[in-house]
Amino acid sequence: MSCPRISTGSPGLDDLIGGGLEKKLITELVGGPGTGKSTLATLAAVSCLKCGNGVVFIDTEGFSIERFRQIAGEESYDLAGRLFLFEPADFISQGVMIGSAEKVLKENDVGLIILDSATGLYRAELERGREAIQQLTRQMVHLLGLARRYDLACLITNQVYHDPAHNRLVGLGGTALAHIAKVILQIDRVGDCRRATVIKHLCLPEGGFYDFRIVREGIASCEGENEPARSEDS
Numbered sequence: 346m347s348c349p350r351i352s353t354g355s356p357g358l359d360d361l362i363g364g365g366l367e368k369k370l371i372t373e374l375v376g377g378p379g380t381g382k383s384t385l386a387t388l389a390a391v392s393c394l395k396c397g398n399g400v401v402f403i404d405t406e407g408f409s410i411e412r413f414r415q416i417a418g419e420e421s422y423d424l425a426g427r428l429f430l431f432e433p434a435d436f437i438s439q440g441v442m443i444g445s446a447e448k449v450l451k452e453n454d455v456g457l458i459i460l461d462s463a464t465g466l467y468r469a470e471l472e473r474g475r476e477a478i479q480q481l482t483r484q485m486v487h488l489l490g491l492a493r494r495y496d497l498a499c500l501i502t503n504q505v506y507h508d509p510a511h512n513r514l515v516g517l518g519g520t521a522l523a524h525i526a527k528v529i530l531q532i533d534r535v536g537d538c539r540r541a542t543v544i545k546h547l548c549l550p551e552g553g554f555y556d557f558r559i560v561r562e563g564i565a566s567c568e569g570e571n572e573p574a575r576s577e578d579s
């Protein structure tokens with residue numbers, strides 16, 4: 346039986362986005378370096394692998410086998426057998442590998458396709474302006490097509506840049522990426538924790554958040570840790 350959603354591997358995060366990663370659409374994690382995007386991507390991959398499905402993982406940053414082992418635990422060796430890893434070295438190869446992934450999808454029962462990160466290699470192409478953004482848009486449309494045709498969840502991560510006009514961090518890829526992704530979570534550092542905030546969702550209000558800490562096994566809830574301290578006698 347096909348399940349409409351794939352668990353992120355975190356019950357708190359699943360609740361935040363309405364029960365997990367929805368199939369046939371793109372979910373995007375956007376955040377600065379070290380906020381936990383790759384951890385969340387690996388956690389979702391492991392969760393899907395543990396359910397018995399395959400995972401296509403397109404990694405542009407250098408896949409950490411050690412981090413996969415930490416999150417997958419004792420089963421890591423067996424689970425890795427259903428992990429189809431692609432490691433493009435440049436933006437053109439990223440597009441080619443999204444295309445090549447289709448062969449894996451045809452021959453295996455894959456539940457999730459991950460692109461971590463969608464914009465790391467694109468960043469090096471920014472001087473090509475319009476042409477580069479069109480190429481990125483085509484890659485995302487291709488991914489979305491795969492998610493729809495093969496009934497998959499699709500998780501992408503997106504890096505941020507500083508927008509001096511508004512003095513804030515903004516996801517790369519402009520509105521093209523923001524339109525194509527139907528669920529967007531922004532990840533920020535909040536004290537010792539990280540906060541995932543819903544900034545776009547098809548059927549849930551924006552602004553909901555979940556606080557977590559990055560741990561060896563993936564993430565753990567930070568519930569209550571960021572609330573203002575109450576004085577002893579109040």
Ligand SMILES: Nc1ncnc2c1ncn2[C@@H]1O[C@H](COP(=O)(O)OP(=O)(O)O)[C@@H](O)[C@H]1O
Pocket residue numbers: 376377378379380381382383384385412415559560561562
């Ligand atoms: N085993 C671990 N235990 C606790 N924290 C870890 C562990 N491995 C990595 N981290 C932390 O995870 C963070 C990096 O997360 P990552 O998911 O790679 O971020 P991003 O992909 O957003 O750059 C760093 O702060 C690092 O210290």
Ligand SMILES: [Mg+2]
Pocket residue numbers: 382383384406
């Ligand atoms: Mg990363």
